Structure formats: C-alpha cells, structure tokens
Amino acid sequence: MEINFNHLRFLDADTEYAAAQLILLGCPFDGTTTYQPGSRFAPTAIREASQSLESYSPIQKKDLSQISLCDLGDLELPFGNTPRILNLIEQAITRLLSDEKIPIVLGGEHLITLPIISAFREPYPDLILVHLDAHTDLRDEYLGEKLSHATVMRRVIELIGNENLIQVGIRSGTQEEFAFASRIGCQYNTKNQQDLSTLQQKIKGKNIYISLDLDILDPSILPGTGNPEPGGYSFRHLIEVLSVFKTGNVVGMDIVELLPYQTPHQISCIAAATILKESLLLYFTGS
Amino acid sequence: MEINFNHLRFLDADTEYAAAQLILLGCPFDGTTTYQPGSRFAPTAIREASQSLESYSPIQKKDLSQISLCDLGDLELPFGNTPRILNLIEQAITRLLSDEKIPIVLGGEHLITLPIISAFREPYPDLILVHLDAHTDLRDEYLGEKLSHATVMRRVIELIGNENLIQVGIRSGTQEEFAFASRIGCQYNTKNQQDLSTLQQKIKGKNIYISLDLDILDPSILPGTGNPEPGGYSFRHLIEVLSVFKTGNVVGMDIVELLPYQTPHQISCIAAATILKESLLLYFTGS
C-alpha cells in the first residue's frame, strides 16, 4: 500500500510531462468579461467533475487509458494586467509547442484563444481555426476595447487570415458582425449530413485548432455560462459535430466560458468534463 | 456628454408615447395564483434580462431599431381587489386602443388576458385569440371561483365566441376541459408543416391577439413558472410556431406566468426576454 499525495487533476491524468503527447493546462482568466465573470473557476471545477466520469465511452467504444495526458495544473497569471497575461499565455503555449506537445487548454474566458493562436502561427503557419460558439465574437471593438472576449475572433483572423476561420453554432451577434461573417464566408451550418460533409471536406487532412465556447450548447444542457442563448445545440448534436473534425489533424484545443458556480452547477460541470473526455477520445486515440 | 436618468425598461425602448406604435406595459398581478405566485415580479425581471440581449436577430435577420416601442412601466394596481384590478386593466387597454396603439403586455398571471380581451371587443369585434399554453385554462370554475388563471379562456370565449379561440401547445387539463375543447374544436396540433399550414390558413389576414403562457416551453428551457409540465416545446419550435401567426394582423400580445425567482432564474428570464424580442421582430417590422 503506497502513500501518494495528489493535487487535483483531470480524471487520472498522471503521465509525466516528458512522456505525454497531450498537455492539459488551465488559464483561469476572466478579466474582460462584461456580463458575468467566474470562468476563472472553471479549470478546477472541470477537474473535480471529472471524478464522477467513467474513462470508457460507449459512444466511441474507446477508453482514456489509450492516451497519454499530463495535467500541468493552472498557468500562474498576474491578475489585472491583460496584455501581460496574454503574453504569458502565448509564451507558455510556445514552450509546449517547441516541446512538440499538443496543448489542451481550459479557460477562462474566450480571449485566451488569441495568444494561443498567436503561439501556433510559427509551427503551424497553415492552421485552420474551428470556432464552436453561440456568439460571433467578431466585433472590431467592444466598449472601446480591441482586446475582449467579444472581439477575439476578429483579432484571431488578423493572425491566420479570413479564409482560415470556420464558425459553427453561431446564433447571436450584431447586424454588422453577421454582415462581416457573410462577407468572409466563415459560418457553416450543421443541420444535416450534407452540411457535415461540407465541413469535413474543408478540414480533411489539415492542421486544425478547435476552440469550443460551451455556450454553443442549449442553456437547458449547460446553464452555467455567462451569456446563455436559448435555442442551442443538444449534447448529442455537439458530439456529432465534434466528430466531423476527426478527419483533420487536431493540433490543439480549448474549452472556454464555463461559469461553474451558476445554479444548477452540477449538470454544467459534468457536461463540460464529458465533452473534454469525448474530445480526447475522438481526436487522440488513432482511428 | 449628457446626464440622463433612466427607469428600468425593455432594452432601449425609449420612444415617446405619442410617437410609438407599440406600447409595452407590465401588469404585475398574481392574485388568483393557487400554486406558486411570483409572476408579479416578471415585468421587472424581463426588462432586466433584456439588458443582456443583442437588438439583432440572426434567425430573422432583423433589428429592433426598425420598430418604435414605448415602455410605459407597470400599471399601478390596488392589491387585493381582483374585480377592481381587472377593471383597471381593461380601462388602461381601452385607452391605448383609442390612441391606436398596439399593446404588448407583460404579466403577471394569465387572468390578465380577460380584461385585455374585453377592451379589444369594441375596436376589434372580429378578434381571434391565439392562446399558446401547456394548460387548457377552460375550467368553468376553479375552487369555486369564476375568475381565475385556470378559467380565463372559458371566460374569454364568453366574450369572443367559441369559434374565435385557437389553442396550441396544450398538454394538461381535466377530462372535462378536453371534452369541452374537443366539442368547440379549439385545439390545433403543430407537429408538422401541414399542421402549421392549417393554422396559417385559419388566421391569414385576420386581426389576432396572441396570449403566450410561458409554460408552453419545456421546463428544461424555462423552469421558472408556477405549474411546469414536462414534455413541452423547445425554444426553436416555439419560434417556428410563433412565425406562423405573422400572416395574421397582430393587434396585441401578452406574455404571462414567468416566475422570475425560481431557480435557476437566469435562463428563464433570458428565454422570456428573447421571446419578446423575436415576437416584436416577427410581427411589427413589415415583411
């Protein structure tokens, strides 16, 4: 009988850093949130909810024991200075990428995707960003700010090019944002098999990064988010849409905008942890 | 930089009364509620939740800036005297109608629809009432009372005639109520396109008033209501059904039975505010 002490981690993600292909890290940042902050508490909450999950997925007939995952904990962030925080996130991801790791990042708010993508530019100059969200996040400015969870995708395409953004699930934004999205042709439907095939063609064999804002789900499924929008995805539809991206080469992923302490907290946190588990099985277990 | 003080209102509904086609008002009355009161707090809660909405609807590709809406606040009601309260509501609506306004009324409980319809009789003698609800509300008496949220539609048809009531979404009532509904033929299905076409034919070009009890939605979408009934509409199905009535001439509307402080309050209030927004865009922005 051995005596071990553990810090909280996702399921039993205890592979050593050196040996792991996948690195999980939290970015507990919600500094530009305008409506309801609290996503800074999400990484801890997702790790805790994961304790109630089985490692096996009957949907995929796969088990997490097939992957090597190291949970590094949370990135230490100096509260209150947005540019410095973004810089730190970029450096951390740069280091992981130079070690040839695949980063799996738990937000925090959506703005964290910007420095992450910035770090991906050099090793993956052809990166396609798959953005799953209820909101366009394509404003040029929000309340006078260029850097915000509401402008993040506008900033991101300044890095990767309009043609490398794929948006699905969007159901809220201003008239200007939708006009802009229509101009650059970034939004895709997921209603039927043909929609999904179109998407699949678009990303097949490409290096893709998946940025998943949990408010893509219907508020009944995941009430714990800052800007719930009625009329969202069911859990099964989200899994179906995520499955499409298996044909790409997923080189990184983030899951953002969980407000873990929004009542009823349990179902939101378990949904988020399950989506992380299913994503790991979808993208990183071979065929 | 101007100094303005505002009382709480729906989004930025700040058109002056004289200039506005649409008049929003709250009727914070829940005096006959037998199970769980609290709908008196709904008008304030819907106004507050509206602050988190965009004015643009990507579903309809329209923006609220296209309509002229005046939010008058709440009607002042003498608590505790039901007949006097109903009388006051009728007088208030009468005045709005004589000013050729379209009243958009936030309940409160469902009984408020009775005096509203009473006020519509003179200017709109041919009015069709579209009643969206989980419950028939067709009892002749409830606990010995003729005036109750459970009898309201029975009283209404005494005013407008059996043939001018259209009910959709109904999934609860007594055997007698369903027998009565069947006799007068007021209940319609909304399952498929043909159902919706039938409805559309029925109201095309007619003057219609829409009375929406929010418990038509599934309790997972809107848990904050007094008598939640499992098995209700999804948000998207409700919007689809509401769209049918565009071909009528909507001359008034109410949204009733939100219990804003029922946990989890946020998703219920945002759903209610979004339905109001989508309804305004559906019925009052021209084609």
Add this chain to the structure above:
Amino acid sequence: MEINFNHLRFLDADTEYAAAQLILLGCPFDGTTTYQPGSRFAPTAIREASQSLESYSPIQKKDLSQISLCDLGDLELPFGNTPRILNLIEQAITRLLSDEKIPIVLGGEHLITLPIISAFREPYPDLILVHLDAHTDLRDEYLGEKLSHATVMRRVIELIGNENLIQVGIRSGTQEEFAFASRIGCQYNTKNQQDLSTLQQKIKGKNIYISLDLDILDPSILPGTGNPEPGGYSFRHLIEVLSVFKTGNVVGMDIVELLPYQTPHQISCIAAATILKESLLLYFTGS
C-alpha cells in the same frame, strides 16, 4: 362537512389495501450510494409533487380514477444494515405478491430492485426484467462490494438468467460491463420504430417487471439524480419507450434514484411524479 386527517400519499391514492389491485410503497434506502445520496427522500417528494398533477392524461386520454391504488407509505427500514434491509424489502414484496397485489415501489437507490426481484422468483419464475437506465449496473464488484447500486443488475441476472434482462437507455459503464452486456445480448436500441417493434416482440404477453432509473432522462429534464449523464432521453421519448411495454403483462415496477433536493428540485420531482402517473395509466387501465 367531514373532518379527515391524511398522511401524505400519491395524488388521492386512498383505496383500502384489501380492495386495491396496485400497492404503492416507498423504500427510502440509499445506503450503498457512493456519489450523492439523498434518494431516501424521494418517496415523500414524489408524493408531494403529485399534488400539482391533474389525474387525467391527454396523451393517453385516460384518468387515474380508472385504477384502484393503495399508498401504504414507506417500508420501515433499520438504517445501516444492508443485508437486513434487503431481507425486509424481499419479505414485504413477498407478502404483497402472496396477496396477489402488483407492487409499485418508489426508491431509494437502485439496489432495492435486487430483493424485489428475489421475491418475484417464486410466483413469476419466467419473469423478464426491463431495466431503463443510463448506467449498465453490471459490474461484478464495486469498490470491493458485491451488493451495490452499481452491481445490482449483475446480481439480478444471477436470479433470473442472462436471457431475461432487457436494458434500454444505457449510455455509461466500464469497458468490461459493455463487453459483458454484448456477450449476453441484453441491450436494445430505441431509436426508431423498428427498434421499438423488436422490443415489443420480445416482451409481448410475457410477465414483465419494469425497473426505471430516472437518470435515463437527460439531466436538463431531470437534474435531480446522483450521477447525471449528458445525452439522455427526452421526456416524450421515455413515454414512447414505456408505451412499448404495454403489450407485456406488467406485474411490478420501481422508480429509483431521484435526488429530490438537488437544485432545481421542482422540475425533477414533477417529472418523476408524472412518469409514475403515466405508467399507472399505461399498464393498469385495460386497453
């Protein structure tokens, strides 16, 4: 005007024991629950929520006045001694069966199904168990324990034989459990009409016992359960699946694993009470 005192019961289930065909009883036991106990409070909560229900079902066009139901209250259980508790449950059910009653049991946790089935063996040696659940409950041991809510169906088939277990709704378990289920062929789909016909054929005219773990429902519909699993049944799909079993001869039923005080408690308890009502109407009102 009569003065009556009542102890809490399901709706107005006041038929005398001798006269009743159906006997409702609670088994407030949650002693082997590992994650979140509280299902011991479920029988009281279901009875209380039933007060808000109509006795008529517009889905089935039937009324509870057509059945004779006696609500006995809760079985008195000596806390803390699992084997003795299971023994008491078995004896209680044995007595009901020897009186030719149909037991309708409210859990409590899922382990209660084991002694119930044990009591059914003698009078119904050919019994088929229909198990509706999110979880396989087919572990051989759980945390070293043979008797647990996670092993209950493994123990049950030791009594009734592998071929007499029918599982539907399952979406969580270990790799070993699914391998075992696949070996004995106990899991059935319910996706389309053909799936449902297959099930219907399997049980037509047979004596069946229905064990319903409420976590088969999606957590948005019934958040109040100990191990919520995203991606579950809608309320209407559950009713549809339950309808299939009408062609069998239902000789007993249990409804387990409601955590009534999980927020938001109201919608979970009303859903549970409604499912009980619809089941009673489905199985015990003649054609």
Add this chain to the structure above:
Amino acid sequence: MEINFNHLRFLDADTEYAAAQLILLGCPFDGTTTYQPGSRFAPTAIREASQSLESYSPIQKKDLSQISLCDLGDLELPFGNTPRILNLIEQAITRLLSDEKIPIVLGGEHLITLPIISAFREPYPDLILVHLDAHTDLRDEYLGEKLSHATVMRRVIELIGNENLIQVGIRSGTQEEFAFASRIGCQYNTKNQQDLSTLQQKIKGKNIYISLDLDILDPSILPGTGNPEPGGYSFRHLIEVLSVFKTGNVVGMDIVELLPYQTPHQISCIAAATILKESLLLYFTGS
C-alpha cells in the same frame, strides 16, 4: 423482524390517538398569503427534517420518550374556500378538545390561529394567547379583507378580549397597529431578566395557548419565511423566551409561516423541527 409501513410523521410520534395526551396535526393552508405562499408545504417539511434530530435535548436534559404524542397527519382541506376551511379547522380542534387532547398545530399561514382559538373559547374561557411574531398582525383590514394573516390577531382579540393577548418579538407593522397595540398594552419586551419575569408573572398558572410565527427568528437563522424582517431573535433567545411560558399551563400551540422551499431550505426546516421538539419538552414533560 417485523414488516411495517409508515406514513411520514414527526420523529417517531406513533402513540395511538386514544392513548396520547398530545395530538400533532398539520393545517396546510396558505390561501390568504399575499407575498410568498408555500407554507402549505411546511407540515411535511417539518416532519421530514425531524428525522435528523436526536430525541434528547442537552439544553433541557430531557428526552421525547417522556411524552405521548400522536401525529394525525394533515387535516383535509377544501382548497379555495377560506370560510369553509376556517370552519373545518375549528371543528377539528373542537373535537380534539372534547377528547381532552392538547392540539399541536403546524401551519400553514397565521390565519389558522383564528379558528383554533375560536374552538378553545368554550373549554378555556379564560385563555391567554401568547403571540410570538415579527409582525403585529393587528390590522383591522388588509387589502379590504377582514380575514387575513395580517389581521388575524385583531380578529382573535374580538374573541378573547384585548387583555388576554400577549405579544413578544414584534418589529414590524404600520403606525396605526403600533398605536393600537400601545393602547391595549399587549406588547412585551424580552431584553433582560426583568422583562422575562414580568411576562412570567403575567401567565403563571394560567391556561395559555402559544402561537409562534417563525419569522420572529432572525432571517439568518430561518431564511425560509414569507416576510423576513432583519433584526430578529437568535435561536437561543427564542428558546429562553419560550422557557418563560413553562410556568403557565400550555393547553395548545401552533407553529406557522415556514416556507420550506426557500433557499437554503435545510437550515430553516431543521430550526423549525428543533423548536417543536424543544417546545414539547418544555411544556409537556412535567417539571
């Protein structure tokens, strides 16, 4: 090992009616509540919370095994007809009194005290009513109603005389109510030992009925009530004040205005159940 079925009751209050000195009954009526109803659910909730209590009180060094208590369940009430309900309550209490029982009544709202006192008039013409509450309840009318939880004590003194009302804990009311209370001299302080002695003198050896509105407690101690008023009694102070009345001859008691489902429900319900337990031990265990 015996098989017993129990309906929910307070602790193990299973003395037969004939043998019991004390009769517990619920009056689940909240029909005149204007702000937040729900006290109709209180009798069930208090019984349920009692399951977590020890039968022994270290404060009093007494055990509930010393008293003989029969829990009759709830009085069956025809919803919606206030005068008929009040009449039924009066008849039920009359019957208990004619059987020489001591009624212990769980509300429900405060108006139930009126028919109870009415029933006490004949057997106890000299009855003193001890009224513990945050609110005076001395309005002559409330919203035009003579019969209301806000007028109940005004009606009661029309039965027992101004001089037989003792109020403690009052901290809310209109200017008129306090003027009236001052005129009839019914309000007593409980701040220091002298205040308590004055009270004790007043009721020593007299037949008293104790009516306890739980909102006398501070909202931090008991948040679950319809009209919480800051600045209330601590739990220990309430027990101390209740102890004063030991020197009277307590011939009946009610505990009213618990809203059991107000968050956080657990501490309110346990507080209410504990107060009932301590009261039973204070008044009915001999010296």
Add this chain to the structure above:
Amino acid sequence: MEINFNHLRFLDADTEYAAAQLILLGCPFDGTTTYQPGSRFAPTAIREASQSLESYSPIQKKDLSQISLCDLGDLELPFGNTPRILNLIEQAITRLLSDEKIPIVLGGEHLITLPIISAFREPYPDLILVHLDAHTDLRDEYLGEKLSHATVMRRVIELIGNENLIQVGIRSGTQEEFAFASRIGCQYNTKNQQDLSTLQQKIKGKNIYISLDLDILDPSILPGTGNPEPGGYSFRHLIEVLSVFKTGNVVGMDIVELLPYQTPHQISCIAAATILKESLLLYFTGS
C-alpha cells in the same frame, strides 16, 4: 379610479424632483470589481425588495411619509470606460448639489464614492466622510490600478484630507493598509457606549457624508456581497452605529456592494432596503 403607470422606484418615492429635498439615484457600475461582479443589478433589486417593507419603523417610531423623496432612476452610464463613467457620476452629483438636493446613491461598486465626494468638495469644503465597511479600501494601487474599489478611500482622502476620514467596521486588509490607517488615525471602534460617544463627538454638527459598504454586515445577515468577511456587524448593531451619526448634518449617502443574485437573494435585498429606509428616517425627519 385613476390609470397610472409607474416605473420601478423605492417604496412610493414619487415626490417631484423640484419639490423633493432628497434625491435617490442608482449608479449601476461594477467595472473594477475583481472577485464577483453583479452590484450593477443592486439598485433595481433594492427598489423591488422595498415593496415588501412597511413605511413605518417601530425602532424609530417614525414613518417615511414624513420625508420628501424623489427616485430619479438610474444614471445612464457608458459601459467599459471607467474614467468617463466617474466623470459622469461627478457631474450628476454636482448638478443635484447645485439644486440644493441631498443625494442618496445606490451602487454599484464602491469606486462610485470617489466622484461623488469630488462633487461635494466645492459646496462642502469641510466634509467628513464616514466610511462603514469590512475592508479598508486604502491600498495605493490594486493590481496596478489607481482607480479601484480597493483603493477608493485612498483616493478620497487625497481630496478631503486624512483627518476627514472616519472608518468603522473594518476587519480586512493588508498589513500596509492597517499601518497606514493607524498612522492617520482614521479607524474607530464601536464596541461600547464610550466608543460610540467618541464618534458622536467627532462628527457633532459637522457636514458628513455616509458611505456604507454592505459587507460591514455579517455574511449570515447579508450573504449577497462580493467579498463576504466572517465576523461582521449584526443588523441591530449597524442600526445602532448609524444612529450615532444623527448628530451630524448628513448631506449625502451611498449604499454599495450588494450582489442581489447571490443565493439566498431575498434576505440580502430586504436587509439592504431596510437599511436605506431606517437611514432615511434617522437622518432626514427632524428630531
């Protein structure tokens, strides 16, 4: 019977601006909040909770009918630009003061006190600020920011002078803040009568402004605040301390840092509304 429409206001504060001595306004700003925002929703919540209050205070034997109060609603604030927001608040207060009104301001977060005090400098150059709070708010910088709810009192004394700050209730801060407070001698005890007399002497006959952070109360009394600190004031002690300042000439007041949607929301909002009512009666009803 008159038809009136009302926007939400505190109790029935419907005096016209011109006629009112006291002007109530909301400043729904929580932009620098670092831990838990939401105080922007407080003005609406306090107005709503006030509907459950009596206008009479038995503590003070006074009634709100004795004062003339105009509730202007909320100041319109451009989200996201802190300096511009502070400037607007200052201008609004300046205008009220030039109209010889007494501003009663509902936050929002504590930073709003800075522009308010700035506006008071000219008309009241000798102003004493009475600061009731759990936190010193005396940091020189917080997370690199000079303008923050955590630095507000440091900024304020740069305007009014160290000697004109009086702090009571403080129980949290850094070592440096307490050292600074000790150096300038701004913190006062309120434990006994002598402490209160000392305070009373200090402000007697002076022009004082009262800034009340609701977290001075114990979290059991007011759980709805962003940084609850155990060990705070009871409700009665706060009223007692507020009474001390009656001997000063109160020329303005703010009540800040209520998080109205923190569970359990009801008791927090009612406590806040009651404190506002008692303060109005204490300071503005003559002797």
Add this chain to the structure above:
Amino acid sequence: MEINFNHLRFLDADTEYAAAQLILLGCPFDGTTTYQPGSRFAPTAIREASQSLESYSPIQKKDLSQISLCDLGDLELPFGNTPRILNLIEQAITRLLSDEKIPIVLGGEHLITLPIISAFREPYPDLILVHLDAHTDLRDEYLGEKLSHATVMRRVIELIGNENLIQVGIRSGTQEEFAFASRIGCQYNTKNQQDLSTLQQKIKGKNIYISLDLDILDPSILPGTGNPEPGGYSFRHLIEVLSVFKTGNVVGMDIVELLPYQTPHQISCIAAATILKESLLLYFTGS
C-alpha cells in the same frame, strides 16, 4: 516574466516539503457519513475559497508570510474500503511525524481523526485532544458500526485515555452520550472568561491536537455541513475559544465536515478558509 504552472493550493502555500514546518493535506473521505455526504469535496473548496483571503489578520496583527507551510495536496485514498483508508491515513501521518512535521489535515468526515490520533500516540504519548464540535461523537456503536463519524471520539479515547479528551461546543447527542461525557468529565463550557481560564489551565504547556468540526458554528454562519444544529457559536466566539489553546503546544490539527456545495456555498467555504488562516496565525507564529 516566468512561466509557472500551479496545482490548486491553500493561499500561496508553496514552501518545499523539506523546508516546511507545517504540512497541509486533504483527506477527501466521507465513506461513513449517514446523512449528507459531500465533505470529500471540502479540501478543494477550502483551497479555492482561500484565494479571496488577505494573508494578514487584523484581529491578530499577524501575516501568513511569517509561517512556512507546504500544501501537499490530497492523500490518495482507495474508495470504498474503510479500514484500508484509515490505515493509509495513519501511515501518512506517521511519516509526517517521523519527519518532524506538524500535520494540518482538511477533512473529509470526522472519522479521519481516529487514524490521525493513532499515528500521534508514539511520538506524543501524553497528547491531549481538544475536540470542538456540535455533536458528542461518543456513541459506542452507530447503526451497528464501531467505526463511524458518530463514534469517533469514543474510539479515540480508547487510544488516549478518557482524561485526555476535552470537548467544547457540544449541543447534540443522545442521553447516553451525555451521561458518559458527564462520567468522564470531558465537556467544558466557554461562556465566560472563567470558563476560558479553566480550559487554558488544563492545556497550558501540554502537547495538544485540535480537531475542529465546523458544525460547532451556528448554521447561519456555516450552513454547509451535514448535520446543522441551531444555536451554535458565532464566528467571533469560535476565534476567541481557539485563542485559548495558544498556551498549549499545538502539534497537529484537523478541520472537518464542510459540505462545500450546500447552498449558499460561498459563505461556508470562506468561513472555513478563514478559520484555517486564523488558526495557523494563532498557533504557529511564535508569541
């Protein structure tokens, strides 16, 4: 700018094990809990709530920077096997003691104190256990079990002797438990200065271990516990009582029975974290 990753820990307790005098560890075990489990989540919740605390205590005028604390995370425990778990806890503490560390243990349920004390026997044969709790925990058996959170202190005194147990705060238990406590003389009052002096004399200069069950606090202060008992300590009284034990030589401590997800969770978790902070400052910062 350095890139650091952190696993969740109490405040910034980042001293290396070798250099630290004090070792914090979680024992997330709640396996014998009979009423409401969930204390297994407490160590994570206390660490998270600690992020909102200042390191400085104005009560004590001390700062946590004065102590060297290493947060090891949680002890890895094999769910479901109580004896093996207790054995592991004992071994872990034994190792810490042989390294001359002072263990500060976060429960989990109260039974964890038994193996901890067992580990202390050898290095501290004269150990005095100070037990702060609402419950005696002195049953000989509970539901037939010898090892339970309700029997833990009975088992502990079999190890350390009746004379070495000191209980304070007790307000619930059976008649037998209080009789036993009275026989061995283990319970002490804390009402006045003399009570506290008596305690202080008893432990002065002795090696003491402090076991703090958070339900000693009043449920209004800390609602998040499994068996809340009305009438408990205020926060300030608990700090006052804890201060008494400064004159002993505190060689270990545990804080148990927090249910972090009981609504309202925030105030309970912050109270628990603050008590840990104040205890560290009381006992481990020199005079």
